Amino acid sequence: MIGFFTGVEAFFTGLSRIHRLLPWILAYLLLLPLPFLLKFGISEYYVDLANRACLFILLSVGLNIVKGFCGQVTVGHIGLYAIGAVTSALLAINYQLPFWVSAPIAILITGLAGIIVGLPSVRLEGAYLALATLGLGESVRIMIAVTPAFGSSTGIMMIPEPKIGEFIFNSFESYYYLVMTCAIIGIYLSFAILRSSTGRAFQAIREDAIAASVAGINVPFYKLLAFVISALYAGLAGALFAHMPPGYLHHNNFTIIEMVTLLLMVVLGGIGNIWGGVIGAIVVTVIYDQTKDYYFYQPLIFGIIMVVMVVFMPHGIGGVVKQAMIKRKFIENQEESRGSA
Amino acid sequence: MEFDFNSLFAFIIFGVTIGVVYGMVALGISLIYSGLDIVHFAHGEIYMFGAFFGLVLAKDMSIPYPAALIGAMILAGLMGMLIERVFYRRLTRSGGGYTVAGMGMIICGFGMSVALMNVAFLIWGADAEPFSIDLGMPLQIADIYIPQSYLLTAVVSFALMGLLHFFLKYTKIGLAVRAVAQNKDIAYLMGINVPVFISLIFGLACALAAAAGVLIGPMQSVQVEMGYLMLMKAFAAAVVGGFGSLPGALLGGILVGIFENLGAAYISPSHKDIYAFLLLILVLMIRPSGLFGIEAKVKA
Numbered sequence: 001m002i003g004f005f006t007g008v009e010a011f012f013t014g015l016s017r018i019h020r021l022l023p024w025i026l027a028y029l030l031l032l033p034l035p036f037l038l039k040f041g042i043s044e045y046y047v048d049l050a051n052r053a054c055l056f057i058l059l060s061v062g063l064n065i066v067k068g069f070c071g072q073v074t075v076g077h078i079g080l081y082a083i084g085a086v087t088s089a090l091l092a093i094n095y096q097l098p099f100w101v102s103a104p105i106a107i108l109i110t111g112l113a114g115i116i117v118g119l120p121s122v123r124l125e126g127a128y129l130a131l132a133t134l135g136l137g138e139s140v141r142i143m144i145a146v147t148p149a150f151g152s153s154t155g156i157m158m159i160p161e162p163k164i165g166e167f168i169f170n171s172f173e174s175y176y177y178l179v180m181t182c183a184i185i186g187i188y189l190s191f192a193i194l195r196s197s198t199g200r201a202f203q204a205i206r207e208d209a210i211a212a213s214v215a216g217i218n219v220p221f222y223k224l225l226a227f228v229i230s231a232l233y234a235g236l237a238g239a240l241f242a243h244m245p246p247g248y249l250h251h252n253n254f255t256i257i258e259m260v261t262l263l264l265m266v267v268l269g270g271i272g273n274i275w276g277g278v279i280g281a282i283v284v285t286v287i288y289d290q291t292k293d294y295y296f297y298q299p300l301i302f303g304i305i306m307v308v309m310v311v312f313m314p315h316g317i318g319g320v321v322k323q324a325m326i327k328r329k330f331i332e333n334q335e336e337s338r339g340s341a
Numbered sequence: 342m343e344f345d346f347n348s349l350f351a352f353i354i355f356g357v358t359i360g361v362v363y364g365m366v367a368l369g370i371s372l373i374y375s376g377l378d379i380v381h382f383a384h385g386e387i388y389m390f391g392a393f394f395g396l397v398l399a400k401d402m403s404i405p406y407p408a409a410l411i412g413a414m415i416l417a418g419l420m421g422m423l424i425e426r427v428f429y430r431r432l433t434r435s436g437g438g439y440t441v442a443g444m445g446m447i448i449c450g451f452g453m454s455v456a457l458m459n460v461a462f463l464i465w466g467a468d469a470e471p472f473s474i475d476l477g478m479p480l481q482i483a484d485i486y487i488p489q490s491y492l493l494t495a496v497v498s499f500a501l502m503g504l505l506h507f508f509l510k511y512t513k514i515g516l517a518v519r520a521v522a523q524n525k526d527i528a529y530l531m532g533i534n535v536p537v538f539i540s541l542i543f544g545l546a547c548a549l550a551a552a553a554g555v556l557i558g559p560m561q562s563v564q565v566e567m568g569y570l571m572l573m574k575a576f577a578a579a580v581v582g583g584f585g586s587l588p589g590a591l592l593g594g595i596l597v598g599i600f601e602n603l604g605a606a607y608i609s610p611s612h613k614d615i616y617a618f619l620l621l622i623l624v625l626m627i628r629p630s631g632l633f634g635i636e637a638k639v640k641a
Binding site for chain 1: 374379380382428431432445446447448449451452453454455456457458459460462463569573576577580584611612614615618619621622625626
């Protein structure tokens, strides 16, 4: 198993030496036939599942930026997701704006909301920050739940699907290409951010905010930036979610349970590990779907997994795989050096 | 709408009563925070369990209400000790502080909260259950009628908190608890069995939450989802009063209760649950150490 991961990593590293974007293009091409395999192999339902997995990948990758890279505990992420979804849906319904206009506006507005969610982080640490963001996220949901203009208890119906010219993204397969593309670009950008000086500033703040400020990093600015970037991800995911067929939104999509699911994805994958977040999103979405029959026990199962993960495996699946890969490389290097000596 | 002093007065009284209950849960959260340096995100569920324990004891086993209150407190206290022993001790040992491990505690608290809520749902179902006790006619003061249950709540809450204050201030065990909250290493050196006292703190906090649940039962009905909003409001109360400060928690609770009731009365009742969050966020951003000026523990 570990050998497989090492092999894949070596292969992709080799590809990226030829051109930086080559591995991403290859991955994209490999993912292209997936909806047809799923549709004819199992059933169309699984294409929808893949779509939802892609949305959650976007969310968890975004959450990882603020939580994993920058080390800020935020629990209000689902509120941002809700803002993105509702804004885009309302713009499309009330002003007949096409998706390509309403979604960017929704993303921008979510980014602004990200500043508001991030503002407490300038002054607050750890648990306080978790409280403030939890309060904001929950306020958003209650706001949606009690305001008739935002759909309140009936939800928002008949949200139009995005279209290019005559082509309408109204089936699960066509929508898959939209969300999958966004997810791949999202993951790529997240890696790009991690490699850039911005990403290094985030990590410096995570390790020690005081030392980072001594090193000349504008700590409040970068904290806010992390929140805004992750809010942009959430806004994109929200807008994509709103317009996904059948085009229906309800405030029950944004409850604390969803937040816990999202947290579980990040924790399961490993905090601060991008691929971990992706794997976590896929695993949790699939488990969530497959255990639908045991609906009553679902939160219990998820809660227990979360507690057990935190207690026994704080670095998640991604952390374990990474550790094993490093170990294997180390052993190989040892053997090589022994062989040459 | 004409301004009516009587109704304003009534809203304030109701606000204070409900606020005292918030204060009790907040007190528990503050206690745990000062004792273990963690914020307990599953405290709302303990409160909900306490209410159900009280309901089961008083209704199904027809134990008199005061005894049910004490019974629920003991049961919830034991439950809290168990949770602390099994999960939080392991986590605190692997390093506190709000690093990745500290984030683990927050996530762990969330997971536990969801799991506990689900357990309660499996045992008692999703329906709101009435918890009616007969206390007689409402009291009349001037033109306002105050239900007896409100008075009972206020009196019992104040009594419990007074008792806790007395316990912490004037007994030897209370002194030890305060020493543990102050500095665990030095408390060890003074011969205090720190893990036992941390368990005790957790148990006390959970018992307080259960008392709040049993007291609020007759005012609202008891249901599985009651814990979550209570947690948020109690957090708001704890933060408003200054985290880790015990009198602050009570004052903060009363403030949140009044704020919320006045907001519901004069602005918009359907947004009632948002006002507490607004107050929480405002206080966090303007004065994170709380309104009553007690130095909060800050970890850089």
